[in-house]
Structures are given as structure tokens and as C-alpha cells.
Amino acid sequence: MERATRYSKKREAILNAIRATDIHPSAEWVYQTLKPTHPDLSLGTVYRNLSLFQQQGIIQSVGVVNGQERFDGVATPHSHFICRCCGAVMDLHRVKLDPALDRSIAEEYGLAVERHELTFYGSCQACMTKEQSKMPTKESICV
Amino acid sequence: MERATRYSKKREAILNAIRATDIHPSAEWVYQTLKPTHPDLSLGTVYRNLSLFQQQGIIQSVGVVNGQERFDGVATPHSHFICRCCGAVMDLHRVKLDPALDRSIAEEYGLAVERHELTFYGSCQACMTKEQSKMPTKESICV
DNA sequence: ATGACTGCAAAGACTTTGCATCTTT
DNA sequence: AAAGATGCAAAGTCTTTGCAGTCAT
DSSP: OOOOOOOOHHHHHHHHHHHTOSSOOBHHHHHHHHTTTOTTOOHHHHHHHHHHHHHHTSSEEEEEETTEEEEESOOSOOEEEEETTTOOEEEETTSOOOTHHHHHHHHHHTOEEEEEEEEEEEEOHHHHHHHHTSOSSSOOSOO | OOOOOOOOHHHHHHHHHHHTOSSOOBHHHHHHHHTTTOTTOOHHHHHHHHHHHHHHTSSEEEEEETTEEEEESOOSOOEEEEETTTOOEEEETTSOOOTHHHHHHHHHHTOEEEEEEEEEEEEOHHHHHHHHTSOSSSOOSOO
16 A cells, blocks of 8 residues: 655755755754745654655665754765764765675675665864864863 | 763663673663662663763764664774664674775865764564564554 | 645653762762 | 762753645646
8 A cells, every 4th residue: 555645845845955955954954944935834844755755765864963863865875974073964975885795794694784874974174174273162062 | 171080880880781782772771771770770870971981982872773872882893784673783793894994085085084884774684584474464664 | 525745733752951969089 | 078970850852743724636
């Protein structure tokens, strides 16, 4: 029993918003971004559609950063960098993932492996310079 | 200004609990596990100490699985497998991570890379067999 | 018309935090 | 005694959900 999916202006706008950016937005960001053009948009609708898109496999979750789930409009496998300072998420398209790795792990461990993810953590350039010019008064938010 | 850290029976118990298991527990699991032996333990204390251990670098977060943050008592880099069906997190010690990768990414993208993580997603053995023997009445929780 | 989609607001789930009290040093 | 650590419960965040009204087919 597949549930039918109808057209919806809001849904289209939400998907476009995610695809139009590379910041790997949160639900809240999508909501705030669309609010000016869609004043009657509801946050619940954003969550419901993000969830739907994920099920359809047309977007993917990058994980939870600082308490908020972040999404990627590009569903094909690629690596990410996450800044522990400002929470920025960026694509590392030049880092290739080996699709064959899934199969070899599956065989080695007896698991059903669907996909894998390679994520790097550190400080982005903006936060690096920010750190240097900062006087050491308070402890930084960066770990 | 470093803040001093004193000994505490609860803290010790919490760290031991994490180190004694390989299930990559959540705060709630630690709390429930220690409750019998430490009836006056508070969930807040568990959270506070997990946070402290992370800052000290003696445990690491494996990320948020089904809404709960999961921790790893082993802080040295290694790969993980996460079951999308039951949420199980397991170590893949045989999958080696290349420490040199951090530096090469740092140079290539101009970032300060501290570490990276390789995570596989799929179904664990228990969930695989569970799926097969299940009649297709209700949709499965597994995606 | 029917079934999907949405807004709204309430409810849920997880985590953080303020404050008085108890511990460690 | 001083500074940490904890219990308790309230508050905070983010996300999910029930329901009545709206929209697409």
C-alpha cells in the first residue's frame, strides 16, 4: 500500500530551498528562508516534507549538528566537513568514497550495508582566523 | 583558568559503565544501568559527566541515533556501523582510518581538520533475519 | 467528492540548568 | 572552610502529532 503523493506548492518550495543552497540547512533555516515568500508556512509542514523527501531518497540527512538535524539536497554519496566552532557543514566533493567498501564490509562482518559516510571535523577558515584574533578572555565555543 | 576536577564516586561509576560495554550507550542507558547500584543517581549528573568526559577527550560521541546521543568509551579513531532498524551501534575495528587523510584534506581545502569518522549504515544480522521472517502487515520501522 | 496536505498548537523526547545540599580536599 | 559535585525539578530545544480546515485530482 503506497500512499499517493500529490502536488503541493509548499512542498515544491521546500525542496527548491534545500537544493538552492549548499549550507546543508536545518528545518528551522528552511522555515525562516521561505517565510517571506510563504507567510502562512508552518514549521510542522517543513518537518513533514523533509521527512518525506528523506524517505523518497531525494535528500539525505547529514546528521545532528549542535542539536539540529542538517540536510543535504544532494543525495549522492560524498564527504562532509563539519566545523565544531560555528557548526558549518560543507561538501568535500573532491574526497571520493569507494562504493565497493560497503560490500567488503558486509562480507567481512556479516551485515547488510547500505551506504557509508566519511565526515571530517575541525575548524573552518572563518573560525580559524576568528580564533587567532580573539583575546583569551572567555573560553571559546570551539572545543 | 582551569577548573579543578575532584574525585567523585558517581563519576567513576559512570566512566566505568561506559568502558565496560561496547554497545555505545546513551545517557539514559548509563542512568538505568547504574540505578540499581546507585539509587540516588540523577540523570543530570550523567549528562554533566558525559559532557566532561568528552571535553577531556576520554570518551567520544558517535552521533545521535534515533534522537539519542550515543557515546564510545574508546576515544581512539575507528569506524562504526549503525543499524537503521534497531539503532545498534557497533565498532568496526578492522576498518582502518588513515590519520594522514586529515592533513591532506586540510591542505586541499584550507581547513583545520582535527579528525574524521567513517560510518556505515544498514541492517545488523538480528534485524536482517527479523525482516525475513516478518509478514508484511505493518510497515517495518526499518527504512 | 475523496484523500492528501497544511496551520496551529499541544504534546513528546531529550538535554540543560538553577539552586540548595552534600562531598572532596 | 572553600570549591566541586549532585539531586531535583523546572526550563529549554528541537521534533512530532492530532485535528479541523484547505487543496489537488
